[in-house]
Amino acid sequence: MASHLQSPLNAPAPIDFDSIKNLTSFEAKAVDQLIINELTSDVILINQVGHYIVGSGGKRLRPMLLLLAAKALGGADDNHLILAAVIEFIHTATLLHDDVVDESALRRGKESANAVWGNAASVLVGDYLYSSAFEMMVRTGNMRVMEILSKTTTEIAEGEVLQLLNCNNPETTEAKYLAVIARKTAILFSAATRLSAVIAGASAEIEEGLALYGQHLGVAFQLIDDALDYKATKEELGKNLGDDLAEGKPTLPLIYAIQNGTESEANIIIDAIKNGNRDVFNEVYAIVQRTNAIDYTEQRADEEAQKAITALNVLPDSEYKEALTLLAKFSVQRNY
Numbered sequence: 001m002a003s004h005l006q007s008p009l010n011a012p013a014p015i016d017f018d019s020i021k022n023l024t025s026f027e028a029k030a031v032d033q034l035i036i037n038e039l040t041s042d043v044i045l046i047n048q049v050g051h052y053i054v055g056s057g058g059k060r061l062r063p064m065l066l067l068l069a070a071k072a073l074g075g076a077d078d079n080h081l082i083l084a085a086v087i088e089f090i091h092t093a094t095l096l097h098d099d100v101v102d103e104s105a106l107r108r109g110k111e112s113a114n115a116v117w118g119n120a121a122s123v124l125v126g127d128y129l130y131s132s133a134f135e136m137m138v139r140t141g142n143m144r145v146m147e148i149l150s151k152t153t154t155e156i157a158e159g160e161v162l163q164l165l166n167c168n169n170p171e172t173t174e175a176k177y178l179a180v181i182a183r184k185t186a187i188l189f190s191a192a193t194r195l196s197a198v199i200a201g202a203s204a205e206i207e208e209g210l211a212l213y214g215q216h217l218g219v220a221f222q223l224i225d226d227a228l229d230y231k232a233t234k235e236e237l238g239k240n241l242g243d244d245l246a247e248g249k250p251t252l253p254l255i256y257a258i259q260n261g262t263e264s265e266a267n268i269i270i271d272a273i274k275n276g277n278r279d280v281f282n283e284v285y286a287i288v289q290r291t292n293a294i295d296y297t298e299q300r301a302d303e304e305a306q307k308a309i310t311a312l313n314v315l316p317d318s319e320y321k322e323a324l325t326l327l328a329k330f331s332v333q334r335n336y
Helices: 017-022 025-038 044-054 061-072 078-102 113-117 119-138 143-166 174-200 204-228 252-260 263-275 278-290 293-314 319-333
Strands: none
Touching (some): 044 113, 061 174, 061 204, 061 319, 078 113, 119 143, 174 204, 204 252, 252 263, 252 278, 278 293
16 A cells, blocks of 8 residues: 555545455454344334445445554454444434435435435434444443544534525535534544544544544545535436535535636526526536636645645554555545
8 A cells, every 4th residue: 555655645546445444344344243233123114224224335434434543553442343333323324314304316326215215214213323323332331432422413413404504505605614514524534533542542642633634534525525516427426416406505616616607607506506406507517617616626625635644643653544544545536
């Protein structure tokens, strides 16, 4: 992996995600087994929906971050494994709830759970996953862990409400947009890496450095997600192109295009956001391209990824620190 480290963030040489993943493959299998065990309920619908969404091909990025950070600090113990499963449960619960709020039909290239079983089942199974996550975290017997995850889930909920308030609002600023993704997305990345330090008994400096790494990585990851809605193919993205526009979400590519397009171009995007109009996606796509809004969004993601890499200076050199560095680069180079 060392050959990638000298490359700039947007270098054409692809990051080998699988080689990073392999560094935690043993622990990841244990986490997967723990997830399967915890999804065993005598309520059949919980098993069906839970297994469907957890087994639908996600990258398991958040648990991987926790495990890599743990190994960078000396190794992953049973509490690290429990918390990796907790992080994935919380993430999965947010996906179930998000798809209901957004009325999404696709998730990771498959029908979303709400499209298969309906909104009520998705919301209730999401609630079950949240509850299970808290039940599991209690097993660590660590009050600091419970404090961090309680605050994290509260901030995620606040981020989701803020995003709802911003929907169909073309006057949303870049600052307001970044405030949403800091809470809605990045906070769980940050919790994952922070928790690895807490369980390892690391210093306050290392804990804060890892938390910063996760926060900046999470922002970079979401910025690229939002850029991909105007760049990737449907097959790469795993959802319908233009979903963000159809949901009236003023993401950074649209915010930048409004500010840097002509008055008529800005009005097209403003109207599309107000009305959640996917029908003008091709026009909006052309404006986004002409105003270099994707380049700007990717540049902002690069800046966040670089901040994440700098935050890793608190860690001693190791293949796991190197892998965390490469994950920051992968987050901005990916096309899915």
